[in-house]
Amino acid sequence: MSGIPFDYYARSHHDHAHDHDHDDHAPTSEHDNGPPGEYEIMSRAMQELLEQKGIVTAAQVTKRMELFDDEFPYRGAQVVARAWVDPAFKRRLLADGRAACAEMGTMLEAERLIAVENTPDVHNVIVCTLCSCYPRALLGMPPTWYKSRNYRSRVVFEPRAVLREFGTVLPEDVTVRVHDSNADMRYLVVPMRPQGAEGWSEERLAQLLSRDTLVGVTVPCVP
């Protein structure tokens, strides 16, 4: 068994979805202080058993964790940037998110994706009130606030107040459409392409698409 710290995923990941500096992902963390918690011990024991039975290898687990850190968090932005430059792709994404992602080579494993489009009339925001369902294969691990009781309980009945706390103030004539991601589907917001980004490449456009814009708590803007 390798020395992988198993509270790894408990850390708050990527406060800024486009911070590509991964120096802070070395496998040492603030959680190295103190004894392992009950769940960490259970998790380690489970992995050891799975390794002994030949079901997984430590290398596979490590590779999986690297995907969550280095690849998954950026896929959502790539998909939406493509939708911004390619209207036909956007139509396919809105019609069948999983198939459109596959077309880009982005495989969603078991996730079934519903992409919802912001328009001048409708603003979408995603929550999972029951737990923390999240499009992990497109956005990586959910941020701490997404899993918080505060966000999960409030955004369903006072979405405008919660959005305001994220700095997103919407006019009364814009319909707020909350999606409770409560069962088998996962959701991705396709924000409106901001003014001032005309003629930009997909790569550059993707830089505008932070994780928060794809959950719908903020909107992208040209800095």
Next chain:
Amino acid sequence: MSSEALLKSTYTPAPLHRFKVGDKVVVKHVFPPGHRRTPQYIRGKQGIIERICGAYPNPEELAYGFDGLPEKVLYRVRFLQMQVWPGYAGPMNDIIEMEIFEHWLEPAGAK
């Protein structure tokens, strides 16, 4: 393109579905024990079918180690916020949508 791309569309309608897009439905106002994916706050509320997501193994069975078969039809249902929360402070057009399995839905107006 890998074989993954050939998977059945996410939105393939379940062949046998009781409701269609636009139908008015009410979420059952019942509180059975166990693992349920129907939030308590939406039970008893009326909405309309927004889309049919397909048929999926029943999570209420999967949660306890069963195979979840036969699959249950899953819908997305749209509700007006004003009808979900009596004191809703936002505009009357604001909406909330979520996924509800068929066995949790009744036609609106039925008893």
